Amino acid sequence: MNILLTGASRGIGAATLSTLRDAGHRVVGHSTAGSDDLVAADFTNPAAPRGLWETALAELGGRIDVLVNNAGIFEDISDDADDETWHASWGRTLGINLQASADLCRLAIGHFREGASGGRIVNIASRAAYRGDSPRHWHYAASKAGMVGMTKSIARGYASEGILAFAVCPGFVMTGMAEEYLSGRGGEQVLADIPLGRVAEPAEIAEVIRWLASDAPASSTGAVIDVNGASFVR
Structure with missing residues (x-):
């Protein structure tokens, strides 16, 4: 299958890129800065999602079968920050985590409707969508809750056309972003909240994404x- 994967430079994204390619899929990966192997697109620019989509479509010969929205940021903001700083942080987080994903989903749906076989969307959200996050990360939790709601809306709205949508909600994952957060909050306290006794490995999330992208019924x-x-169960 032909797959577009955002946020593929590190952590979950890099593991997913490797897992999908090892499974025989053709994957165009994305990062903000780009590289020899990744297409550059800065999602703070509203035009970037469409530019990325068109580039990926060209590289994949005019057909994309699966969109995986993994790109995201996790920055903190204090509730007593000045208004300008507060609004800027919310704008960046919602713009990158939710709006860019929504733009790509819209482009994917339009593309999938042109073919006879539909397509799949896999959105990487977070357990924060359901259990919330720290007092410094309201915007992150809100963006991920929005992503879950968007995924369910797409699934309900387009299933009859063969367009399938799924979301993945990781907790802590052993990436550079999580390591910084763990050290700031105290690793022992975080681990005590995870019955499994450890945070997830990127390869574990990547395998779930691979299954949803190709094998999930x-x-x-x-x-x-x-x-x-099992740090949060529903």
Whole structure:
């Protein structure tokens, strides 16, 4: 299958890129800065999602079968920040985590409707969508809750056309972003909240994404898969 994967430079994205390619899929990966192997697109620019889509479409010979929205940021903001700083932080987080994903989903749906076989969307959200996050990360939790709601809406709205949508909700994952957060909050306290006793490895999330992108049965469209060591169960 031909797959567009955002946020592929590190962590979950890099593991997913490797897993998908090892499974025989053709994957165009994305990062903000780009590289010899990744297409550059800065999602703070509203035009970037369309530019990325068109580039990926050209590289994949005019057909994309699966969109994986993994790109995201996790920056903190204090509730007593000045208004300008507060609004700027919310704008960046919602713009990158949710709006860019929505733009790509819209482009994917339009493309999938042109073919006879539909397509799949896999959105990487977070357990924060359901259990919330720290007092410094309201905007992150809100962006991920929005992504879950968007995924369910797509699943309900387009299943009859063969367009399937899924979301993945990881907890802490052993990436550079999580390591910084763990050290700031105290690793022992975080681990005590995870019955499994450890945070997830990027390869574990990547395998869930691979399954949803290629093997999950059509009847599971709209599903949200939790991968958090039972730190939050629904």
